[in-house]
Amino acid sequence: KVVYIYLKQLEEAEVVVINKMETISEADLNHLIDRLDSEYPGKKVMAISAREGTGLESWLRHIQASEPLSETAMDVDYELYAEGEALLGWLNATVELKSTAAFNGNEWIKDIALKLQQQLKSNSAEVAHLKMTLSPNKGLDDIAVINLVRNDFIPELSQELPEDITEGQVIINLRAEANPTLLKQAVIEAIQQMETDHPQVKGTLDHVEHFRPGKPEPTYRLSEAVDS
Structure with missing residues (x-):
């Protein structure tokens, strides 16, 4: 149920940012990016390292240059969402x-x-x-x-x-x-x-x-x- 909340947050996001990219191998990082591209087509997926500064400028430039998207509202199971929230x-x-x-x-x-x-x-x-x-x-x-x-x-x-x-x-x-x-x-x-x-x-x-x-x-x- 907590995972449901997490997945809905990914679904709602216009940009998905993977932080701490320095902690995993390049192969694992590429696999994660490919998986996100497959599961959430049309979303911008970026990898950064806040600690090392890698990718931060590209991320900030994207935010400054982008306009909010107008999309269909998500289908949310509020009962399941509430049960997930209640676990925390x-x-x-x-x-x-x-x-x-x-x-x-x-x-x-x-x-x-x-x-x-x-x-x-x-x-x-x-x-x-x-x-x-x-x-x-x-x-x-x-x-x-x-x-x-x-x-x-x-x-x-x-x-x-x-x-x-x-x-x-x-x-x-x-x-x-x-x-x-x-x-x-x-x-x-x-x-x-x-x-x-x-x-x-x-x-x-x-x-x-x-x-x-x-x-x-x-x-x-x-x-x-x-x-x-």
Whole structure:
């Protein structure tokens, strides 16, 4: 059911962009592009590497030069779509950090991401999306950013802090196939584990919201797109 949502998103897209092209072989990449061309004829399929910068200019030029297409509205099974959405728990949280001594924020955010990943795996909660940022409260405009998109992947720092910090704010955005209450508990336990492993750093859960998206109830359902 979650796959149904994903496939509908591909069906709706005018441009399909494959990121992280550097992580697979050229043969596998070409096979993926051919498969997308076959399954979704007429769509623009592009491959990029956001980390290495490959293909970004072509993608941006295409966006700037393209006009939105007017197409027939998708046929959506709203019951199935709602069931798929209901499988995903959502969590947004803010954690305030204070330390008695300067510490490596990059290592801290990487460690808590690994602990949170382990908490979720131990509860058979498949991660759909985890993004965490760490912003220093003083002195730096930079932030550390870490991402995880699957349980069997390693959390990856896409942006790092240039120096140690003494306090900051962590923002957690998490989606996983689990009860939202379980996601909240996993975050709380990960913070507690961090205080055991990094006793000089105090983490306080300042704000948390956890929920499941409501069932989509469209007021109108178009049979075809209409030009304005």
